[in-house]
Amino acid sequence: MRTPSLTSTASFQALENHAAQAEDWEMRSLFAADPQRFEKLSVEAAGLFLDYSKNRLDGRTLELLAELARERGVEARRDAMFAGERINNTENRAVLHTALRAPRGAKLVVDGQDVNADVHAVLDRIRTFTDAVRSGEWLGHTGKPITDIVNIGIGGSDLGPKMVVLALRHYTHPRLKMHFVSNVDGHDMDAALSQVDPETTLFIVASKTFTTAETMMNAQTARSWFLERAGEEALAKHFVAVSTNTEAIKAFGIDPANMFPFWDWVGGRYSVWSAIGLSVALAVGFGYFSDFLAGAHALDEHFRTAPIEQNMPMLLALVGFWNREFLDAHSVTIAPYHQDLNRFPAYLQQLDMESNGKCVTREGEPVDTPTCPAIWGEPGTNGQHAYFQLLHQGTDLTPIDFIAALRPAHEMEHHHTALLANCFAQSEAFMKGKTIDEVRADLQAQGLPADEIERLAPHKTFPGNRPSNTILMERLTPSTLGALIALYEHKTFVQGVIWNVNSFDQWGVELGKVLAKKIEAELLGEPQPANHDSSTNGLIARAKAAF
Numbered sequence: 063m064r065t066p067s068l069t070s071t072a073s074f075q076a077l078e079n080h081a082a083q084a085e086d087w088e089m090r091s092l093f094a095a096d097p098q099r100f101e102k103l104s105v106e107a108a109g110l111f112l113d114y115s116k117n118r119l120d121g122r123t124l125e126l127l128a129e130l131a132r133e134r135g136v137e138a139r140r141d142a143m144f145a146g147e148r149i150n151n152t153e154n155r156a157v158l159h160t161a162l163r164a165p166r167g168a169k170l171v172v173d174g175q176d177v178n179a180d181v182h183a184v185l186d187r188i189r190t191f192t193d194a195v196r197s198g199e200w201l202g203h204t205g206k207p208i209t210d211i212v213n214i215g216i217g218g219s220d221l222g223p224k225m226v227v228l229a230l231r232h233y234t235h236p237r238l239k240m241h242f243v244s245n246v247d248g249h250d251m252d253a254a255l256s257q258v259d260p261e262t263t264l265f266i267v268a269s270k271t272f273t274t275a276e277t278m279m280n281a282q283t284a285r286s287w288f289l290e291r292a293g294e295e296a297l298a299k300h301f302v303a304v305s306t307n308t309e310a311i312k313a314f315g316i317d318p319a320n321m322f323p324f325w326d327w328v329g330g331r332y333s334v335w336s337a338i339g340l341s342v343a344l345a346v347g348f349g350y351f352s353d354f355l356a357g358a359h360a361l362d363e364h365f366r367t368a369p370i371e372q373n374m375p376m377l378l379a380l381v382g383f384w385n386r387e388f389l390d391a392h393s394v395t396i397a398p399y400h401q402d403l404n405r406f407p408a409y410l411q412q413l414d415m416e417s418n419g420k421c422v423t424r425e426g427e428p429v430d431t432p433t434c435p436a437i438w439g440e441p442g443t444n445g446q447h448a449y450f451q452l453l454h455q456g457t458d459l460t461p462i463d464f465i466a467a468l469r470p471a472h473e474m475e476h477h478h479t480a481l482l483a484n485c486f487a488q489s490e491a492f493m494k495g496k497t498i499d500e501v502r503a504d505l506q507a508q509g510l511p512a513d514e515i516e517r518l519a520p521h522k523t524f525p526g527n528r529p530s531n532t533i534l535m536e537r538l539t540p541s542t543l544g545a546l547i548a549l550y551e552h553k554t555f556v557q558g559v560i561w562n563v564n565s566f567d568q569w570g571v572e573l574g575k576v577l578a579k580k581i582e583a584e585l586l587g588e589p590q591p592a593n594h595d596s597s598t599n600g601l602i603a604r605a606k607a608a609f
């Protein structure tokens with residue numbers, strides 16, 4: 063059955079009418095009118111707390127948004143995902159990253175295959191291997207323990223592991239130095255190889271497909287570098303692979319005994335929970351890796367069972383949808399007030415934009431509303447001194463997600479107090495703004511002459527009324543990090559269902575890949591191609607002249 067277009071649904075139309083009335087709402091007044099607003103518009107789950115009260119909405123808005131989620135079948139699609147139905151309809155695949163973090167013994171049989179048993183069999187192998195490397199029992203070819211791990215992968219085979227290893231810096235093994243090489247730009251590989259010793263380095267080639275051009279080139283380069291220094295028989299102690307493609311791994315020369323498999327029902331950007339997380343398990347140890355999975359599972363259980371009105375990922379998604387559709391927010395800023403989460407915005411860029419950056423529905427019809435906003439950000443305090451100017455006084459409305467841990471992992475308490483003060487102050491400033499009369503009063507109190515006050519006042523006025531969410535956790539731990547990532551995964555899922563796009567394919571990355579192959583051959587060959595547009599022909603010619 064065809065899904066009705068979004069704008070034709072009764073709940074969307076009700077929201078449109080409601081949005082017309084809400085246009086003039088001031089958050090200051092909404093807060094003043096309801097002293098319970100914070101208690102009402104906040105929710106707790108799996109070690110996370112979400113305050114969504116600083117958005118331009120009221121109880122009725124939330125009722126209508128929940129109605130929309132129901133009308134779009136969000137709950138039914140969620141249940142289908144957890145049950146292993148093939149909801150990725152353009153690739154005819156199930157979507158089961160939630161199964162990767164389900165505890166041993168959870169029942170899930172898909173197409174006659176015991177998914178839970180398969181997952182835990184691989185986890186057992188990850189435990190054995192990572193324990194051996196971490197304890198120093200696994201030795202390099204000259205009998206020395208491993209000191210450096212180089213993860214070679216890109217997209218989901220890089221962003222997740224790298225972000226998590228950085229975020230869990232405090233849990234990492236003191237002997238193991240982690241390196242991540244993703245870019246086909248040789249400078250990336252050069253930087254890693256210049257720091258490592260072939261006798262004590264373990265390379266992980268991480269690629270779901272084992273065909274991704276950048277990763278294959280990087281893996282071949284690392285292999286040649288290693289063979290020149292150590293020889294073929296040493297390879298097994300220094301190269302392992304993570305993939306769904308056993309044949310390609312064998313062809314590359316990695317022993318399948320050193321391969322950690324996963325399955326086609328794990329999307330690249332949802333794969334950090336699978337063997338793609340091998341570098342995480344090596345860095346923090348299997349115990350903390352298990353806590354990371356358990357934190358995500360706790361959030362999964364909340365998402366699976368809580369009613370929409372109290373369901374954190376649903377609420378985050380619905381509020382984001384409201385801002386996108388009715389407040390015309392073209393982008394969302396992610397502002398972690400935690401330095402160790404500095405790659406989290408980059409991670410969310412792939413998660414959200416590769417999932418929902420789509421312009422046709424699951425049935426291939428053009429969508430009838432805007433879909434995924436652009437996602438960007440940096441650690442919050444750094445952003446404050448760079449682009450927050452635009453967020454406060456620019457002409458676009460850009461909602462912000464503030465993320466903070468209440469307790470630090472260091473002992474410099476005064477730093478942490480300053481950090482949290484900044485985080486809360488920013489969300490207050492975005493909400494309240496500063497009226498021109500407040501500015502005038504300030505300037506008067508400073509004793510400025512009247513004409514100077516009038517000259518400066520417009521510049522010092524803040525429109526305010528700018529929406530934000532704040533996500534808090536007690537500490538950034540493996541478990542709360544797992545929950546945080548799962549929160550955003552499910553938020554992305556819910557928005558995808560409302561827009562009726564397939565959040566689990568990524569056809570938009572293919573065209574560039576195909577053209578790059580062709581141009582790479584042209585850059586290397588003769589004659590100068592003339593079959594492109596004049597710009598592309600001209601750029602190729604300039605590069606060939608420089609070779």
Ligand SMILES: O=P(O)(O)OC[C@H]1O[C@](O)(CO)[C@@H](O)[C@@H]1O
Nearest residue numbers: 217218219269270271274330571
């Ligand atoms: O793990 P692989 O197969 O090398 O893919 C890497 C990345 O490339 C993409 O397919 C995009 O080209 C991502 O979805 C994926 O995470």
